[in-house]
Amino acid sequence: MPTATANSLDAVAPAARSPLVSWLGAVSVMLGIFSIVTTEILPIGLLTEIGSSFTISDGMAGLMMTMPGLLAAVSAPLVTVATGRVDRRLMLAAFVLLLALANFLAAAASSYWVVLVSRIMVGVTIGGFWSIGAGLAGRLVPPASVARATSVIFAAVPLGSVLGVPAGTFIGDLTSWRTAFLVMGIFTLAVLALLLVVVPPLPAVRTARLHVLGAMLRNVNTRFALAATFLIVLAHFGTYTYVTPFLERVTHVSPCLITVHLLMYGVAGIAGNFLGGAYVARHPRATFAVAAAMIAGATLLLPVLGRWDPAAIVLLTVWGAGYGAVPVCSQTWFAKASPDTPEASSVLFTASFQATFSLGALAGGIVVDRSSASTAMALGGATAILMVLAVSVHAARKLTWPEPRTERAEG
Secondary structure, three states: OOHHHHHHHHHHOOOOOOHHHHHHHHHHHHHHHHHHHHHHHHHHHHHHHHHHHHOOOHHHHOHHHHHHHHHHHHHHHHHHHHOOOOOHHHHHHHHHHHHHHHHHHHHOOOOHHHHHHHHHHHHHHHHHHHHHHOOOHHHHOOHHHHHHHHHHHHOHHHHHHHHHHHHHHHHHHHOOHHHHHHHHHHHHHHHHHHHHHHOOOOOOOOOOOHHHHHHHHOOHHHHHHHHHHHHHHHHHHHHHOOHHHHHHHHHOOOHHHHHHHHHHHHHHHHHHHHHHHHHOOOOHHHHHHHHHHHHHHHHHHHHHHOOOHHHHHHHHHHHHHHHHHHHHHHHHHHHHHOOOOHHHHHHHHHHHHHHHHHHHHHHHHHHHHHOOHHHHHHHHHHHHHHHHHHHHHHHHOOOOOOOOHHHHHHO
16 A cells, blocks of 8 residues: 555544554454455355356356446445444454355355355445545554555455355355355454454545545546556456366366465465555556466467466466555555545545456356356456556656655645
8 A cells, every 4th residue: 555545544544542452453344344355255266166056157157256346336335425424443353244244145145146145235335445444544643654554455365266255155165155154254253343342433534425536537647547456456357266177177277276276366365465566656656467368378378378277377376475565555546536535545546446347247247157257258358457557658658656745744
């Protein structure tokens, strides 16, 4: 997370608390996002099992990934604006409770349509929690620790892959996919309890307003952030959503070993998250472009080399490291484009990310059903290359990001 965001939040930091409690507050937000990310992408590892349970195709099962993203994109601005005067701690707790209920509903679903209803609830949670939580580091820890706390919060994204999805897949293999959602619901309730204990009251300040969001969309840097996010998220989720069918049918990996492959991907994602967080503030363009190039290389080579298991593991590791840096890079670009409106930046980041998430899963599903997972990989790689070109255009135009108001005032 850039220093700009930290500076813009200094004025709204809460009264001093013990370092331990402050960091526990950041960890609780991270665990909330971990629960959200794990629930959101849990169907990836269970896609074929859920599809078989309801006798539907892989592409139809992919709607479980499409629904949350669409709802999150809509709810991010609407819910955040509508609840702009409500204590942010209370809103975080409400969204975590909704997520737990969504998991329990999925576990008990008697039909596929009930599963999709639960995914709608997940989407509302994503839009609201991410929009508020993504920019909260500056209100939970001292200013000097904001960058590290933000990396910790965003570590929830690769952690969802390295721990959440493989664990859910493992539980699904041992018992059933329903048990995986049940366990996730119980875990989410534990996160809710921690959040209520360690996160202080957070009165609403500098919340998103529709006119502020409109002004941000007229900003050329925001438009580049939108374009870069759209291309790389489309590339990633148009392919990664269907990585399990690819591994089963092209690499011929046994179901029990798919968990190991996803684990390797997730471990690399954690490394990519912290490396991306360390470099993106100083080198925002290069860091984002390198992450996209890694995804492009991995997805383009998988249809060629992915028939061999060792090559597939190496490429998944490269892919995981590249994608691990994407969320923090994207959030940084939005924050740098409008450093004085952190919550509005988080709203646009969340809405654009999730809308493209759903479009990618939908587009990938269409390609997989009409062609193959290998074709989806190739198309995803080409899209990631377009994202690298978009970053190159931003550099070629020599565009710069504005300084936060506090820094301008001090200067």
